[in-house]
Amino acid sequence: GCNGITKGKIIEAIEKKGLFTRDDVKRETKAATSCGGCSGLVDRILEATLGANFNAVNADVGLCACTRYTRDDIIKNIRERGLNSVKDVMETLGWETVGCDTCRPALNYYVAMARPGTAEDDVSSRLINERAHANIQKDGTYSVIPRVYGGVITPSEMKRLADVAIKYNASLIKITGGQRIGLYGIKKDDLPSVWADLNMASGYAYGKALRTVKTCVGSKFCRYGTQDSLDLGITLEKRLERLWTPAKVKIGVNGCPRNCAEPGIKDIGVTGVSGGFEVYVGGSGGIELSAGELLAALKTPEEVIKVVSAFIQHYREEANYGERTFKWIRRTTLSAIKKVVVDDAAKRNALCQRLEEALAATSDPWTNTARGAKKPEIRQWASPVRL
């Protein structure tokens, strides 16, 4: 191995120190603790030495059948070796195939997350909706759902939506569950013109990204409101839009505990209470229902923005690609997450700083396309590596 650990030394450690798992071997010998490329070899030595006593349950599993490297190994290599693209990762880590729809989108996300500002987005490694910046429908047309910050829209934006729906023969105009307006039945070739005519930001309804911040009208309008949920929700959405995340992220912000914007089933739910806010995380109203759990009780909107920012960056850095917040929280525990984003000011500030770097590297895909800088890429990957 790269730490100079021989097979003989590993076998000796297994037999003399009573080791049963790869983690045991790592701890005692330092084997498989650099790039992780020899992890599979360590497993085979364990299996050959222990026979039926080998604890395969604890062996890390490669990202997919295309590689023996785990998610953590891959991110470590991306950071330490400065890998800036899917192609770099696959060539450097010796991918055994052209990739699959498990590893290619995951690698593209991990590179962007670990190397903001220098990562090269491999559009062909994204799944169809992210390549098209729109959701494909069952008849092959697309839906177009622009950003409507906090669910608050102007008369001029509503007029543009209506004009575009008429001009491009949208077959359906629908108010979505996230307080957006969706145009359905848009032809693929019309997408760039639709985006240009709308002149609104992409709503990312198609991506593993911040989807929506749903708000109630809060203390500005509602007699029960104790906090300004409109202002806080819009601020959060403007701050976090365009951010790629391991899985889709939905936020709800409410002016009082009556919770009209359903924060209890959002990835991040903010509830205004007398004298402050409660921040809940890990809610989901999808296939698997999950009630959000209290992450923090805070006094000011600024504190909420900071804790939410740190939470979302921690999730971006630690969750597996495709893992929703509630599953990540169950796996890592809420108390462990709380220690990082709530209890430790230095770690929270560092997470917020890294979030700023990630945000600085984003740009709006609809605007880029409408300005002619980029065309939507519908084609899926061909091999980026020499085979």
Ligand code: SF4
């Ligand atoms: S959550 Fe409270 S403040 Fe917001 S609309 Fe409902 S009752 Fe009013």
